[in-house]
Amino acid sequence: MSDLPFAEHDHTHCASGGLIHADRLAEEKGLRLTPVRRAALEILLSGHRAMGAYEVLDHLKNKGFGSQPPVAYRALDFLVENGLAHRVQRLNAFAACTQPSKHHRPVFMICRDCEQVAEAEADEVQETLINVAARADFEIERVNVEILGLCPSCKVDPA
Amino acid sequence: MSDLPFAEHDHTHCASGGLIHADRLAEEKGLRLTPVRRAALEILLSGHRAMGAYEVLDHLKNKGFGSQPPVAYRALDFLVENGLAHRVQRLNAFAACTQPSKHHRPVFMICRDCEQVAEAEADEVQETLINVAARADFEIERVNVEILGLCPSCKVDPA
DNA sequence: GTATTACACGTTACACTATAACGTGTCGAA
DNA sequence: TTCGACACGTTATAGTGTAACGTGTAATAC
Ligand SMILES: [Zn+2]
Ligand SMILES: [Zn+2]
Ligand SMILES: [Zn+2]
Ligand SMILES: [Zn+2]
Numbered sequence: 001m002s003d004l005p006f007a008e009h010d011h012t013h014c015a016s017g018g019l020i021h022a023d024r025l026a027e028e029k030g031l032r033l034t035p036v037r038r039a040a041l042e043i044l045l046s047g048h049r050a051m052g053a054y055e056v057l058d059h060l061k062n063k064g065f066g067s068q069p070p071v072a073y074r075a076l077d078f079l080v081e082n083g084l085a086h087r088v089q090r091l092n093a094f095a096a097c098t099q100p101s102k103h104h105r106p107v108f109m110i111c112r113d114c115e116q117v118a119e120a121e122a123d124e125v126q127e128t129l130i131n132v133a134a135r136a137d138f139e140i141e142r143v144n145v146e147i148l149g150l151c152p153s154c155k156v157d158p159a
Numbered sequence: 160m161s162d163l164p165f166a167e168h169d170h171t172h173c174a175s176g177g178l179i180h181a182d183r184l185a186e187e188k189g190l191r192l193t194p195v196r197r198a199a200l201e202i203l204l205s206g207h208r209a210m211g212a213y214e215v216l217d218h219l220k221n222k223g224f225g226s227q228p229p230v231a232y233r234a235l236d237f238l239v240e241n242g243l244a245h246r247v248q249r250l251n252a253f254a255a256c257t258q259p260s261k262h263h264r265p266v267f268m269i270c271r272d273c274e275q276v277a278e279a280e281a282d283e284v285q286e287t288l289i290n291v292a293a294r295a296d297f298e299i300e301r302v303n304v305e306i307l308g309l310c311p312s313c314k315v316d317p318a
Numbered sequence: 319g320t321a322t323t324a325c326a327c328g329t330t331a332c333a334c335t336a337t338a339a340c341g342t343g344t345c346g347a348a
Numbered sequence: 349t350t351c352g353a354c355a356c357g358t359t360a361t362a363g364t365g366t367a368a369c370g371t372g373t374a375a376t377a378c
Contacts, residue, residue: 089248
């Protein structure tokens with residue numbers, strides 16, 4: 001996985017790597033990475049972009065799993081809970097985590113043109129958020145940081 | 160309006176102040192703050208919390224405006240576009256801006272217990288986001304920064 | 319003074335997103 | 349074996365958001 005979010009990369013590698021990591025994590029932490037959950041992750045990884053729950057559901061259906069919304073939502077919730085995927089609020093969508101090895105609070109960059117989503121590490125952002133919350137005596141549990149704009153490609157060629 | 164987001168304050172004052180500011184802004188910038196738009200802002204201000212579009216719509220209906228969803232969504236979109244309100248992604252809700260005098264990129268703190276939303280200035284956060292985007296050659300248009308957790312009250316007394 | 323254009327705002331109808339509630343099967347602990 | 353926890357499937361419904369169209373009004377163009 002590249003550190004440059006929108007850069008080209010070997011996608012088949014990062015997809016299989018994601019599954020391998022998930023398997024290992026499941027074993028280490030005793031998570032129940034059941035068939036439908038693993039399939040949901042595989043779908044997110046192969047799509048390699050933010051996908052809506054119903055889009056994931058379609059794929060799950062095709063693979064012989066349940067066909068009703070809760071099936072997808074529960075699998076996706078599991079993945080998010082365990083750091084294997086993230087929810088992208090702006091798009092009402094889910095994306096496989098591109099850096100699942102560390103528990104992190106990513107920043108998402110969402111291209112409004114091509115709808116690609118990139119996940120960036122940003123400890124510096126998190127530190128400032130901690131300060132903001134501290135000033136208000138607010139206890140942080142989760143954060144959601146999303147940047148909307150134009151990715152490098154679409155910036156040059158607004159097709 | 161207090162600088163301490165969750166602190167007590169004179170609400171009737173901040174509500175009427177919000178409307179006055181909106182009127183002035185409309186005149187200065189030639190915005191068309193029509194009756195339904197002004198009413199929507201008034202509703203958000205008087206509720207003094209994040210409200211769903213359908214909740215706003217109910218109030219608009221009661222005031223004699225249209226009763227269908229687009230009426231509310233269009234009015235709310237106008238307010239957001241012009242910095243008079245913000246959208247809170249996490250809650251699928253809208254909140255009147257508490258500091259509409261300056262064009263800003265706020266950070267929201269959302270209490271998961273009482274659902275109160277506080278808006279904080281955080282230039283330091285925005286600066287780090289600019290850096291993150293620059294490293295990815297991403298062009299920022301908007302940002303959404305939301306912190307989920309417990310407000311000072313609910314932290315002490317998890318009712 | 320009309321014609322044209324832009325836009326606000328109301329409607330109907332629909333699409334998309336998400337959850338509640340319940341029944342069944344499985345598996346490990348008591 | 350009996351219980352409790354949980355996963356996962358279902359049906360049904362709730363909640364959120366838009367597309368598309370018609371009307372009125374006001375500013376600009378001719
Ligand atoms: Zn991640
Ligand atoms: Zn793009
Ligand atoms: Zn604001
Ligand atoms: Zn609270």
